Amino acid sequence: MRKTWIVVALSLVGGFAGAQAPVDIDSVRVWNGFALDAVRVTRATDADAARMYAMVNVAMYDAVNGLAGARARTAALVPGPGPRNADPQAAAAAAAHEVLIALDPARAATYDARLAADLARLTRPQSGAAWGRHVGQAVVSVRTNDGSTPVESQPAGEGPGVFRAAWSGTQYRHVQPFAVADPGRYIPAGPPALTSVPYAAALAEVAILGDAARPDPDLLATYQYWSLPAGSDQPPGEWLRIGLEVATARHLPLAEQTRLTALLSMGLADTTVATVGTKYQYRHWRPTTAIRETTDPTWSARAGSVGGTPEYTSGHSSYSGAGAAVLAGYFCDDAVAFTHVTDSAPGGAARSYPGFSAAASEAGRSRVYGGQHFEFSNQAGLSTGRGVAAEVLATRLLVRHGPTHVGACPR
Known part of the structure; x- marks a missing residue:
């Protein structure tokens, strides 16, 4: 009898040892x-x-x-x-x-x-x-018929304060949103008047910080890190990657991984609609045009280009505001430290951040450092993204039974 139990025990041990992980x-x-x-x-x-x-x-x-x-x-x-x-x-x-x-x-x-x-x-x-x-x-x-095609354009403008080049992709101002009820509600009030003190202050700031004639390796590196031009994963992709990296570090199960990336990507996509709508409505000129026509005709942006769409608001900022807010809301904590390398990071150098909003703040300021945007456009963009994210977190992919939120954080 004792021998029988030993054989059974050894068989069980052998079975467990040979079992494969899922x-x-x-x-x-x-x-x-x-x-x-x-x-x-x-x-x-x-x-x-x-x-x-x-x-x-x-x-x-x-x-x-x-x-x-x-x-x-x-x-x-x-x-x-x-x-x-x-x-x-x-x-x-x-x-x-x-x-x-x-x-x-x-x-x-x-x-x-x-x-x-x-x-x-x-x-x-x-x-x-x-x-x-x-x-x-x-x-x-x-x-298939969400309004993302055919491609539409806005013709070049003229006059003080107006973006001078034609630009395409304007059909996205009418694209069907994924999650929010009305992206138009996140279109901010317009940029400050050209004769106002806030405008003069922003113009003076970008004229210094974004000036290609004032070499500053740190400002240039920060601009490049977040520049994410064509051929990269683009700003929405960078925030998706950040979410994926944090999810991996926290070993989220499959259902939670898909919930996080769906919330994040829907928020980013709907931010597009509000951002393009804002650019189309206000058609604001870029700093390069503003500075050359008012103070310094030889001025050039640190980024090396004028910018291909109207200045107000900064799309990089709006995507960063949305991405950071969705991630902070999902984890119910903004202070989630992470280290990341963007597609356009100079030399592939990583940067570390104490939390999501800190990264979004740097991403937004990078647009001023590159001479691409005024600070008021950065702040308006961040606010647009945060507004879209708040609605997504408040209304989408919620539990069907019991309380849906702990404070503002979805369960």
């Missing part, structure tokens, strides 16, 4: 990585980038949330429920795949191969993958 295909990080790369390779605009990120992450969230049963939260776009006992990892991967093959068909073969490899690692992925495909296709269908 497979984690890291869907959220991997498929966001593909989206970030797609933006870089296609040299997408910040507006197009934000839309892609939101579609990918809304699809992954709804695919995973639809399999949560009684624990499901409110849907972002596609309500559940999905099939019982389906694999949420397969669902997330398949949902993201459907969005990316629709938005970036040139790299469809790469996405197909990765999805096949991901699903091959899972034990029973079929029903989860089918559900994910359904969700991804539904997201693409709903957003």
